[in-house]
Amino acid sequence: MNPVRVRSTVRGVGSALPERIVTNAEMETIVDTTDEWIVQRTGIRQRHVAAEGETTSMLATRAAEAALADAGLVAADIDLFIVATSTPDYTFPAVATQVQAALGVTHGVAFDLQAVCSGFVFAVATADKFLVSGSHKRALVIGAETFSRLLDWTDRTTCVLFGDGAGAIVLEATPSDGALTSPGVISTQLRSDGRHRAKLYVDGGPSTTKTVGHLKMEGREVFKHAVGMVTDVIKACFDDAGVTAADIDWFVPHQANRRIIDASADKLGLPREKVVVTVDRHGNTSAASIPLALAVSVKDGRIKKGDLVMIEAMGGGFTWGAALIRW
Numbered sequence: 001m002n003p004v005r006v007r008s009t010v011r012g013v014g015s016a017l018p019e020r021i022v023t024n025a026e027m028e029t030i031v032d033t034t035d036e037w038i039v040q041r042t043g044i045r046q047r048h049v050a051a052e053g054e055t056t057s058m059l060a061t062r063a064a065e066a067a068l069a070d071a072g073l074v075a076a077d078i079d080l081f082i083v084a085t086s087t088p089d090y091t092f093p094a095v096a097t098q099v100q101a102a103l104g105v106t107h108g109v110a111f112d113l114q115a116v117c118s119g120f121v122f123a124v125a126t127a128d129k130f131l132v133s134g135s136h137k138r139a140l141v142i143g144a145e146t147f148s149r150l151l152d153w154t155d156r157t158t159c160v161l162f163g164d165g166a167g168a169i170v171l172e173a174t175p176s177d178g179a180l181t182s183p184g185v186i187s188t189q190l191r192s193d194g195r196h197r198a199k200l201y202v203d204g205g206p207s208t209t210k211t212v213g214h215l216k217m218e219g220r221e222v223f224k225h226a227v228g229m230v231t232d233v234i235k236a237c238f239d240d241a242g243v244t245a246a247d248i249d250w251f252v253p254h255q256a257n258r259r260i261i262d263a264s265a266d267k268l269g270l271p272r273e274k275v276v277v278t279v280d281r282h283g284n285t286s287a288a289s290i291p292l293a294l295a296v297s298v299k300d301g302r303i304k305k306g307d308l309v310m311i312e313a314m315g316g317g318f319t320w321g322a323a324l325i326r327w
């Protein structure tokens, strides 16, 4: 960790969920599954599903507005909008430009970032580099998804796992002495390995089928790689910042599966009471899952100013990454 003059500090957090909740009991009426199987294998009890006409950019805009209100800022204060998503309203333009327009902003820059479930961590790292470079002052970093639209609702091996939603944080470039105790993004570590493409992908796209396609996953293969990959990037953050698991106040992992979360926490020696879990309520909302979990745990008073927070994710590609943030 180098001494720094500017850090990206978290000013606010917000989220948005579709109104409609689909419980495991309702899933039993859609595919041949049981509440018991879903809870035992994944920890998921329910997920939110977007209404007809309710799009990723609408959820992203609502989350952004909530984060701005939490930060005590107005949209005009933002000059960088990054939306992490794999489920844009349209192939183009970017969801981020739609959010920028919906918020009435005509300055700054807006773009989407695609790293599937790791998207939010990649977006935080990207925004951090813009802010630390001095090119931009304040960023809205948003994870927003409508994965329900990518699912084959006749495939029980995938459709029970995912949900829709959005979460956002406001990051602000702030003068910093670079101390471990000072607020802001302290370390980010990103990785990818495209050889794993076939283990988790969508079988459609503009340049191949000219359709949106459906999500396909070799669940066991993903599971097998997930724990090792996320613990690798978390340890890289530890080494970079000179901290150990004992220094972490809150571990906010990507919410794909309770068993992956527990196994990662155990491997790192992070006690379960320091782990934020929302997969039971939200399912896997891909790039939205971490900011949704951050919003829940800030709102309920768990994450407080001064806490050391580790976020991490692994997703299609494969992509994986972690970020260490002093709240």
Ligand code: ACO
Residues within 6 Å of the ligand: 032, 033, 034, 037, 038, 041, 042, 116, 117, 118, 156, 157, 158, 160, 200, 217, 218, 219, 220, 221, 222, 223, 256, 257, 260, 284, 286, 314, 315, 316
């Ligand atoms: N209900 C009931 N039975 C089911 C269901 C279901 N919804 N889905 C699968 N089964 C059956 C299978 O058909 C299989 O039956 P069989 O033995 O008769 O063939 C049995 O359950 C076991 O299937 P597995 O796939 O081996 O089950 P596993 O224990 O591996 O659990 C799961 C599956 C939950 C998907 C697990 O592999 C997993 O969590 N993998 C990681 C997935 C993940 O996290 N993905 C997100 C990555 S993030 C991103 O980028 C999107």
